[in-house]
Amino acid sequence: MRLVFVHAAGSSGDEWVQQRLAFSGAYEVATPDLPGHGRSAEEPLRRIEDMAEWLERTQDIARAVLIGHSMGAAAALGVAARAISLRGLVLIGAALQPRVPEGFVERVALDPTVAVERLATNGFARGTRMAVVEKASAYLARTDPNVLAADFAATAAFDATAFVSRVRVPTLVVTGAEDRLTTVADAEALARGIRGAELAVIDGAGHMVMLERPREFDERLERFFRGLSG
Numbered sequence: 001m002r003l004v005f006v007h008a009a010g011s012s013g014d015e016w017v018q019q020r021l022a023f024s025g026a027y028e029v030a031t032p033d034l035p036g037h038g039r040s041a042e043e044p045l046r047r048i049e050d051m052a053e054w055l056e057r058t059q060d061i062a063r064a065v066l067i068g069h070s071m072g073a074a075a076a077l078g079v080a081a082r083a084i085s086l087r088g089l090v091l092i093g094a095a096l097q098p099r100v101p102e103g104f105v106e107r108v109a110l111d112p113t114v115a116v117e118r119l120a121t122n123g124f125a126r127g128t129r130m131a132v133v134e135k136a137s138a139y140l141a142r143t144d145p146n147v148l149a150a151d152f153a154a155t156a157a158f159d160a161t162a163f164v165s166r167v168r169v170p171t172l173v174v175t176g177a178e179d180r181l182t183t184v185a186d187a188e189a190l191a192r193g194i195r196g197a198e199l200a201v202i203d204g205a206g207h208m209v210m211l212e213r214p215r216e217f218d219e220r221l222e223r224f225f226r227g228l229s230g
Contacts, residue, residue: 001229002028002064006055007152008093010115012038015069017213019221022209027225032059034072036147044147048158052078064085065225067099069210070094071155071183080171081163085185088228089171090221093179095186096164096193109149116140123207125178136208143196164193171197172224176205176212198224220229 003023005016013031023029034051036044045051052075055061061079065088067074073094107114116137124133140148159178171194175187184201191199200220205212 001225002030002060004055004059004061004064004066005029005031005038005227006051006066006068006076007031007034007139008070008072009155010037010112010143010148011069012143014038015136015139015208016210018210019067019218022214022218023221030059034075036150037143044150044221046076046150046154048154049078051075051154052082055079056083061086065090065228067221068092068094070098070207071151074098074155074158076169077160077163080169081166084168086169088168088224089167090174090224091171091190092174092209093162093176093182094173094190095182096160096189098155098158098182101151104151105153105156108152109145112141112143112145112148115148115152119181119207122161122180125176125204125206125212127204129207132208132211136211158189161193164190165195167194167197170224170228172200172221173197174200174202174209174217174220176207176209177201177203178205179207179209181207 005017012033016031033040035042062085066076069092073091128155173191191197202209210217
């Protein structure tokens, strides 16, 4: 089974480092950098719909499981609404209408540390180890400010309401119990909108659940993958 992991705004495929280790032995794992991110030399994309098209065109997603986090979840949802050939869909830290504070995009374009500080302040559960916070923050800090601002602008402009009813693949919605960027209520609303979707709430985790609680996160995904294989 092929697993394609799609990263969040201002991040890169490296945010899935724990999942590469956990799943590469049993599955074919891809953790691409979206255009303009990480090691990609392509021009960044300005709309979630364009990111979805890029994934369809470049990532061999036929019969794959598409796993997206935050902005990456929005792009994965855009794919799933059009591509019934997917084997499964996992949406992490996602919302029907992602919230981006007023004026945030403009502030990030001038000073990318605004995004880093927002993630550090609101993106993690209480008691998260500082090493985890620093690792996740470093992904944003390395991203070009213009790319970072474009990511948040694309996220703010995206509305998944019209997409969810068109999803026809097995879906798992995952959220951290202490996520303050996309809340448990956001995840519940998203899961209700997708026919047959499962909801998983990971205790002791915030928005960066895959880094905060990798064992619990990976075990929940593994159960979902096994269900697809069965």
